Amino acid sequence: MTSTLKGITLKGSAELVAEFFSFGINSILYQRGIYPPETFTRVTHYDLSLLLTTDPKLKSYLTNVVSQLKEWLFECTVQKLVLVITCLETNEVLERWQFDIECDKSAKESSAPREKSIKTIQHEIRSVIRQITATVTFLPLLETPCAFDLLVYTDKDLVVPDKWEESGPQTIDQPEEVRLHSFTTSIHKVNSMVAYKKTESA
Amino acid sequence: MDLEDDTTILTTLKSFNSFISRPEHPQRLSEHSAGSGILQSQYKRSMELLEAAERVHSKNRYLQLDQEKKQMELSHKRARFELERAASDSARDLEHEVDRNQELLGQIKKLEERAEEVNKKLTEQKEANDALQKNLEGLNKTLEERDDKLGTANQTIRSLKDEIRELRQKIQNQDSKMSAQTLENQELQEKIDLQQRKYQEVSQLCQSLQAAQSSCSDHIIKIKELERRLVFQEQDFAIVKTVKSEVARVPDLEKELKRLRDDNAYLRESRENCSLLKEEVEGLRKKLERMEKTKEELINMELEKEVKVWARSQSELRAELTQQHSKTLEEQKKREAQDALVRRLQKRVLLLTKERDGMRAILESYDSELAPTEYSPQLSKRLREAEDILLKTQSHNAEMEVCLQACINILFFFALLNSVCACIFFLRQKIEDLERERQRLEEQNNILEMRLERHNLQGDYDPVKTRVLHLKMNPTAIAKQERQQEVEALRQEVTRLRDLVRSLQSGGAVGHSQDDTHNPSFSLSLAPSKEVLDLRKQMESSELRNQRLKEVFQRKIQEFRTVCYVLTGYQIDITTENQYRLTSVYAEHMDDSLLFKKGSNGSMQLMETEFSKTLGEMVALHLHHQKSIPAFLSAVTLDLFSRQTTV
Numbered sequence: 001m002t003s004t005l006k007g008i009t010l011k012g013s014a015e016l017v018a019e020f021f022s023f024g025i026n027s028i029l030y031q032r033g034i035y036p037p038e039t040f041t042r043v044t045h046y047d048l049s050l051l052l053t054t055d056p057k058l059k060s061y062l063t064n065v066v067s068q069l070k071e072w073l074f075e076c077t078v079q080k081l082v083l084v085i086t087c088l089e090t091n092e093v094l095e096r097w098q099f100d101i102e103c104d105k106s107a108k109e110s111s112a113p114r115e116k117s118i119k120t121i122q123h124e125i126r127s128v129i130r131q132i133t134a135t136v137t138f139l140p141l142l143e144t145p146c147a148f149d150l151l152v153y154t155d156k157d158l159v160v161p162d163k164w165e166e167s168g169p170q171t172i173d174q175p176e177e178v179r180l181h182s183f184t185t186s187i188h189k190v191n192s193m194v195a196y197k198k199t200e201s202a
Numbered sequence: 203m204d205l206e207d208d209t210t211i212l213t214t215l216k217s218f219n220s221f222i223s224r225p226e227h228p229q230r231l232s233e234h235s236a237g238s239g240i241l242q243s244q245y246k247r248s249m250e251l252l253e254a255a256e257r258v259h260s261k262n263r264y265l266q267l268d269q270e271k272k273q274m275e276l277s278h279k280r281a282r283f284e285l286e287r288a289a290s291d292s293a294r295d296l297e298h299e300v301d302r303n304q305e306l307l308g309q310i311k312k313l314e315e316r317a318e319e320v321n322k323k324l325t326e327q328k329e330a331n332d333a334l335q336k337n338l339e340g341l342n343k344t345l346e347e348r349d350d351k352l353g354t355a356n357q358t359i360r361s362l363k364d365e366i367r368e369l370r371q372k373i374q375n376q377d378s379k380m381s382a383q384t385l386e387n388q389e390l391q392e393k394i395d396l397q398q399r400k401y402q403e404v405s406q407l408c409q410s411l412q413a414a415q416s417s418c419s420d421h422i423i424k425i426k427e428l429e430r431r432l433v434f435q436e437q438d439f440a441i442v443k444t445v446k447s448e449v450a451r452v453p454d455l456e457k458e459l460k461r462l463r464d465d466n467a468y469l470r471e472s473r474e475n476c477s478l479l480k481e482e483v484e485g486l487r488k489k490l491e492r493m494e495k496t497k498e499e500l501i502n503m504e505l506e507k508e509v510k511v512w513a514r515s516q517s518e519l520r521a522e523l524t525q526q527h528s529k530t531l532e533e534q535k536k537r538e539a540q541d542a543l544v545r546r547l548q549k550r551v552l553l554l555t556k557e558r559d560g561m562r563a564i565l566e567s568y569d570s571e572l573a574p575t576e577y578s579p580q581l582s583k584r585l586r587e588a589e590d591i592l593l594k595t596q597s598h599n600a601e602m603e604v605c606l607q608a609c610i611n612i613l614f615f616f617a618l619l620n621s622v623c624a625c626i627f628f629l630r631q632k633i634e635d636l637e638r639e640r641q642r643l644e645e646q647n648n649i650l651e652m653r654l655e656r657h658n659l660q661g662d663y664d665p666v667k668t669r670v671l672h673l674k675m676n677p678t679a680i681a682k683q684e685r686q687q688e689v690e691a692l693r694q695e696v697t698r699l700r701d702l703v704r705s706l707q708s709g710g711a712v713g714h715s716q717d718d719t720h721n722p723s724f725s726l727s728l729a730p731s732k733e734v735l736d737l738r739k740q741m742e743s744s745e746l747r748n749q750r751l752k753e754v755f756q757r758k759i760q761e762f763r764t765v766c767y768v769l770t771g772y773q774i775d776i777t778t779e780n781q782y783r784l785t786s787v788y789a790e791h792m793d794d795s796l797l798f799k800k801g802s803n804g805s806m807q808l809m810e811t812e813f814s815k816t817l818g819e820m821v822a823l824h825l826h827h828q829k830s831i832p833a834f835l836s837a838v839t840l841d842l843f844s845r846q847t848t849v
Contacts, residue, residue: 058677061673061675061676061677064673065673079663079668080661080663082661084678086678088681088682088685091682096661098659098661134378134381137374137378138378138382145681147677147678147680147681147682148677148678149672149676149677149678149679150672150673150676151670151671151672152670152671152672153663153668153669153670153671154668154669154670154671155667155668155669156665156666156667156668156669158669160669160671163673163674163675164671164672164673164674165671165672165673165674166669166670166671167670167671167672168670169661169662169663169670170661171660171661171662172660175660177659177660178382178385179385179386179388179389180385193659195659195660195661
């Protein structure tokens with residue numbers, strides 16, 4: 001386990017980051033109303049009250065993605081994770097939550113754990129999740145029915161696993177961008193930002 | 203005891219009564235029976251018994267009454283006792299009561315006094331109350347005013363609260379803006395950091411460039427030194443060449459020497475005119491001295507120049523370039539002058555040689571003419587001196603040539619210097635251009651990096667290094683598929699409904715007879731038409747039933763009518779409403795018929811027909827008289843039947 005007092009190993013760091021993504025994605029789905037709020041249940045984590053989905057299909061999808069992501073984090077081959085929200089009627093991308101991952105590859109060679117307290121990391125993750133919740137104040141309302149997708153930017157020489165395929169970057173044209181806080185486990189550094197389509201001011 | 207006696211008496215009485223009554227019953231029953239004597243005795247007995255019973259009874263009553271009386275007396279006594287007690291008690295009570303009464307009266311008086319006082323107080327209180335009420339009214343008014351003020355204050359409070367809410371909202375907005383701005387700030391700071399890093403890198407690059415430049419200049423200096431050394435070496439080489447050429451010329455000079463010695467020997471042999479030779483020699487000497495001076499001057503100048511040149515340091519070269527230029531020009535001029543001098547000297551040498559040849563010729567002539575023994579030592583001395591001078595001039599010549607060469611070398615050197623300076627200048631300009639180019643490229647690089655970062659932020663990626671992956675079965679794809687399927691299903695339903703509407707519109711105009719043909723298509727296209735089908739089936743079944751009923755009814759009616767006809771002999775037809783026509787089976791003519799009409803009250807009346815006119819008698823008899831239609835009809839039938847059989 002990574003929560004020993006000895007320090008953060010590469011495997012532990014990968015687990016922490018994957019866990020953050022799982023909770024973060026659930027929070028975003030709840031906040032943006034992609035799925036109805038009654039399908040979410042409250043849990044406590046990082047000393048915060050967070051929401052997790054109970055929809056079985058969605059759960060299995062998220063579990064698949066997060067477990068594959070954990071592997072890639074351990075191999076340090078993943079560069080970004082992007083959550084894209086698309087409008088179903090017009091097929092255009094309305095919001096783009098981008099998490100840039102910088103991996104310290106020297107941790108792969110040396111297996112010595114690094115000194116960083118779990119509390120500090122959790123504090124940093126807490127601030128990011130609080131910011132995600134606070135984005136509700138300025139993000140435009142999603143009035144049309146929307147669906148989401150998770151994209152992973154990996155190194156080119158990676159073997160594409162089963163059930164995964166290549167896709168486009170699905171960018172927004174002329175977006176408004178807001179950078180959020182970042183956190184680091186001393187092996188992986190995650191920078192978060194959200195880009196959204198500018199609403200036509202009436 | 204008495205009571206027990208009573209009870210025994212009562213029981214005996216009862217038994218006695220019962221005994222009496224028993225014989226009475228049979229007495230009643232056998233009232234009419236004989237034996238009156240027995241009866242009388244019995245009766246007497248019974249009467250006696252009765253009397254005894256009565257006596258007993260009366261005794262009993264008497265006893266009872268005695269008892270009762272005693273009881274009563276007792277009770278009376280008791281009552282009297284009690285009454286006395288009660289009386290005494292009541293007397294005591296009365297006394298008490300009287301005392302109490304007096305006390306109460308006193309109290310009453312006191313109370314009355316108090317009541318008066320209280321009344322006074324009441325009145326006072328009432329007055330006070332009135333005053334207070336007035337106060338109250340005043341206070342109420344003030345209260346109302348205050349309520350109004352409160353109301354206004356509440357309104358102001360509400361408005362203030364609204365303002366507060368608005369302000370809070372503004373504060374919240376500002377907070378959100380602030381947070382957004384702090385986010386932007388952080389972003390900008392990060393950018394600034396990046397820029398600073400880049401600046402540092404660039405400064406490092408600059409420093410490295412400067413180091414490179416300094417090394418470049420050092421190299422250039424080294425190059426110059428090497429070139430200078432090369433030049434010196436070339437000069438030395440040239441000097442060596444000249445020396446070699448000189449050395450090559452040495453045997454020739456030795457040969458010349460030999461020849462001159464031979465000439466001297468030859469001259470010694472012959473003696474000539476001194477004075478002319480002396481004068482000429484003196485003149486030559488003077489000329490030689492002058493030449494020597496000029497040559498020495500030239501040599502000194504050149505030496506000074508060389509000294510000046512060789513004494514200068516490298517670092518003053520640039521500053522003296524122009525001077526050197528001018529000097530070179532001067533030197534060139536001097537060189538030209540020197541060339542001219544050299545030419546002159548050469549010409550003088552030629553002249554000298556010519557003079558020498560002339561002198562030799564003269565000497566030969568003198569030798570041929572005279573036999574000079576006096577002049578020979580002086581001449582030889584002078585010859586030797588002349589030879590020495592010649593040698594000296596030759597050496598001076600050589601030196602001059604060397605100097606010339608040196609001058610040329612110096613000029614070449616200067617030219618090289620110039621070229622080197624030009625090169626340096628050119629290199630400097632190139633360096634400046636490259637610097638500018640580098641700065642421009644750096645700016646472009648920065649802009650491109652900014653753009654790249656911006657694109658990275660927006661999600662662009664370098665396809666050479668990165669790949670974008672997602673799961674095939676992702677929620678967006680699934681949602682799109684479902685939407686597509688929905689759309690498809692809706693389209694299909696729309697086409698189906700359109701066809702149905704069209705067919706309904708065309709089917710409705712045709713009519714029910716084609717329902718069967720349309721039914722299959724309806725049943726195929728519409729699910730809810732089951733109800734319609736059921737209803738149709740029901741309708742059909744009811745229609746069939748109706749038809750069958752009608753058939754059955756008709757058959758039955760027909761049967762009934764034939765039976766009626768056969769049995770009664772009349773065929774009854776309904777011509778119009780309530781009119782019935784009867785045709786007999788034995789009618790003589792086809793249209794012999796009787797017409798009956800049903801009246802409003804329900805009775806049947808015969809109508810006038812031709813046939814009925816012939817039956818006037820029967821009508822009168824059966825209808826008018828007997829008032830029976832069946833009799834009339836049967837009479838008619840019989841009549842017709844009899845007519846038929848007879849006929």
